[in-house]
Amino acid sequence: MDGIKALIDVMAKLRDPNGGCPWDLEQTFESITPYTIEEAYEVADAVERGDMADFKEELGDLLLQVVFHSQMAEEEGLFDVNEVAQAEADKLISRHPHVFGDKTAKDAAAVVDIWNAQKDKEKKDKGQTHLLDGVTKGLPALMRAQKIHRKVAKVGFDWPSTDDVFEKMAEEVAELKQAVANKDQDNLVEELGDILFVACVLAEHLGVDAETALRNANNKFINRFNKVEDLMKVNSKEFGKTSLEQMDEYWNMVKAEEKSAA
Numbered sequence: 001m002d003g004i005k006a007l008i009d010v011m012a013k014l015r016d017p018n019g020g021c022p023w024d025l026e027q028t029f030e031s032i033t034p035y036t037i038e039e040a041y042e043v044a045d046a047v048e049r050g051d052m053a054d055f056k057e058e059l060g061d062l063l064l065q066v067v068f069h070s071q072m073a074e075e076e077g078l079f080d081v082n083e084v085a086q087a088e089a090d091k092l093i094s095r096h097p098h099v100f101g102d103k104t105a106k107d108a109a110a111v112v113d114i115w116n117a118q119k120d121k122e123k124k125d126k127g128q129t130h131l132l133d134g135v136t137k138g139l140p141a142l143m144r145a146q147k148i149h150r151k152v153a154k155v156g157f158d159w160p161s162t163d164d165v166f167e168k169m170a171e172e173v174a175e176l177k178q179a180v181a182n183k184d185q186d187n188l189v190e191e192l193g194d195i196l197f198v199a200c201v202l203a204e205h206l207g208v209d210a211e212t213a214l215r216n217a218n219n220k221f222i223n224r225f226n227k228v229e230d231l232m233k234v235n236s237k238e239f240g241k242t243s244l245e246q247m248d249e250y251w252n253m254v255k256a257e258e259k260s261a262a
Contacts, residue, residue: 036065145200
């Protein structure tokens, strides 16, 4: 706890109007929130890379975000970091009656059912009347799409089979092509959004986490493009002076090399 207290004290000093940091003093909940989101993703990145030293550092950065928000809230008389921690402890106890109460759970699936039932009760207590009211608007769009689908699928609002999803995808692609042909920008945006949403549904049907799949695709592209760039340097080529055909040739060389290594 000494480390936690030290961090809280440092944050309080940074926000002290008399001798604090000018940048920290200018911040608000709104201005800090993008950093909070970024730090969460950097934690995920460190885990994915298996870099435990970086993981420790990024967890600290994420913890700082909690302390920062809590310090600003305390200054406004809303709550402090201890109340945040206590509220979370209370919520965990409430959502684990199989550990802290008289319910039983034979496996992880049963735990999920208990957790969701308690969340539904909490939602009703907050006055949320619709199934999707609890899906956070601030989530990244891909992650939010997954949550939306999972919730409606639980009540039976879903395509019966994966083949049905593929058919829907083909239908949406055809509608996008028509929007492009019509040069209808608003409809184009709408139809592209539909394709992305259906792609998330397809991922769910295939048992794949769409966020993870896209992150892996991003990393694969970066790794391949870096190798293309290295090949260009070896062959004295420069961006802007190398044709798409030549770069595509390098790209295929990299793919062939990966396939051979596999």
